[in-house]
Amino acid sequence: MDGQKITTVVLLACGSFNPVTNMHLRMFELARDHLEDTGLYRVVKGIISPVGDAYKKKGLIEACHRLEMARLSTENSDWITVDSWESLQPEWVETAKVVRHHYDQLQAAEQTNDDVDTVKYAKKRRIEKNSFEESSNRTRRDGPQLMLLCGADVLESFGVPNLWKQDDIAAIVGRYGLVCITRSGSDPYKFIHESDTLWKYRKNIHVVREWVSNNISATHVRQSLRRGRSVRYLLPDAVVRYIREQELYTAESEQKNADVILAPLQRYSGASSS
Template sequence: MPSCRIPLVLLACGSFNPITNQHMRLFELARDHMTGTGQYQVVGGIVSPVSDGYAKQGLVSANHRTAMARLALQTSDWIKVDEWESQQPDWTETVLTMRYHYGRVLQQYKQQNNAYPDSIPDPELKLLCGADFLDTFKVPGLWLEQHVEEVAGRFGLVCVSRGDLQPEHAVHQSDILSRHHKNIFLLREWVRNETSATEVRRALRRGHSVKYLIPDAVIEYIQQHRLYTEDSERKNQGSLLRPLTKQSIPVESLDD
């Protein structure tokens, strides 16, 4: 018989430019924490690279970022890379990506467990992020309030804190997040790892070693395709992030 724990899938959205060991550690930390609550059974993880339409400076093409993520996760038996978001012609709001993946998760899980339709809880999908992600909810024009409400209320977040960040403050300062605080799981990474994709790109541009910061297979891919050069870092220079321009579109068109 299926476990009475709630099946949980963790979804990480982001640039992954490139994916780092720290990105992957978030999944392992989150799985341990959510399993430790006694309420959840983590059944999968999804890495969803953002599309090129995000227009972030230095963002290499989505096909490279998804390829590197797949190489990095080839030894994982529970985290997969999904390219749906990365293939969209425009930047996709996080809440729309979550709706898409939850629909797939729910359909697949019910197909696999159709023998126990009344005895198993529906799976849940939660957004996995670093604790600094919570601060993005306060950036003017970056999020629509109804999207924050849906992400925090309908789905929920698992936030991993590192360094001196205090995500509890972000939850306290937001009426929406505070209202849904029971659906926001905060955990701390005690084994410090301050690797960031920005620092990795900077080191690569300068010809410095990034070994042990990102997987060897990713390093080889970067070298083979000559990624992260001074020229690539100038891509989208001076452009506004797509969320800041798209959010001016009427809400009705965002949800079509």
């Protein structure tokens, strides 16, 4: 092609962030280093998008708290932000739709000559019905490219029955791209090889090996909090203070949604994947 054009990238991370940990933040830094090392990309923005309460995951505390903790965790970052759109939806929103929403936001900002950094709380949104109904290969129109940032566990979850629609996986990986942070003991290439959908779009999947092992688990953090143990240096200090002040993560909160089926399993079990 005509010279090596550098593509501007925005990274989007979806998840519970229950609570947000230092590992969640490290994922953004690792992904940016990896993409920019290729010489093909410039990462200009990272977006944390906490899932809404309607996801119904066991132990999932209220979105207002998870949003505030995410905001506190990014106070000192000059490029990672928090977006509340997904968490404020009354029903659970599929990740593919969340990615589409943020893609549309970026395109609208581009068309109005807004700098990409001002997208964070943009209210105006022009939905372009055919904005990305182009080929699913790497040749995309000019403007920021959105990639979904995730851990190896999300890649593995693509194979869990009734958790994802195959069409959604194809849309996320084929139309946008995926950056997967993997740690020792996980083999993302195995999952890519075993999935026809992931194999088809393998060139859109960026696997980033995490060499400095950092296995902070939000589940283990909540367990430590329930037991009155210190979680300092696992979470940003401001988040630790907020949890203490709000008295979050108790034995009671961990039982929240214990008898409820996870939203995607409710939606997809026995349903057609059309």
